[in-house]
Amino acid sequence: MSQRTFSIIKPDAVRKGYTGAILAEIEKAGFKIVSIKKFSLSKAQAEGFYHVHAARPFFGSLTDFMSNGPIFPMVLEKENAIADLRKLMGATNPANAEEGTIRKQFASSIEENAIHGSDAEDTAAFEIGYFFAGVELK
Numbered sequence: 001m002s003q004r005t006f007s008i009i010k011p012d013a014v015r016k017g018y019t020g021a022i023l024a025e026i027e028k029a030g031f032k033i034v035s036i037k038k039f040s041l042s043k044a045q046a047e048g049f050y051h052v053h054a055a056r057p058f059f060g061s062l063t064d065f066m067s068n069g070p071i072f073p074m075v076l077e078k079e080n081a082i083a084d085l086r087k088l089m090g091a092t093n094p095a096n097a098e099e100g101t102i103r104k105q106f107a108s109s110i111e112e113n114a115i116h117g118s119d120a121e122d123t124a125a126f127e128i129g130y131f132f133a134g135v136e137l138k
């Protein structure tokens with residue numbers, strides 16, 4: 001059954017001009033782009049998005065990074081979208097990512113790791129709703 005997931009092309013990848021190449025990988029892997037926009041998060045909006053990581057030592061640095069330049073949040077759809085996107089992204093730390101994954105090709109560190117993808121159905125629902133209204137998701 002078709003499933004939706006949420007993804008962000010992060011500020012490091014946008015700044016380096018990798019947006020088109022990453023979208024090409026996503027489409028090549030069979031995802032339909034349901035909705036996408038260019039957006040700049042405030043620090044408070046980044047903190048709200050990553051609230052589950054609030055107690056982590058990297059929370060301040062992560063939310064500074066995510067609010068320091070434009071991002072492309074998007075909703076993607078395909079069979080098994082959540083697991084398949086995480087496979088296509090590769091490990092959180094690009095040093096551990098498999099050849100051919102988006103993070104292996106485009107990420108530079110565990111924080112500046114080019115792309116985000118939801119890890120479960122409940123987080124996908126929260127993350128989609130954080131950036132997109134229902135009328136943007138036909």
Ligand code: CMP
Nearest residue numbers: 053058062092110111112113115116117
């Ligand atoms: P993401 O998939 O967006 O989810 C949480 C983010 O926190 C993760 O990608 C990384 O960008 C960042 N992150 C995770 N672990 C660390 C870490 N140990 N140090 C710095 N940033 C991290």
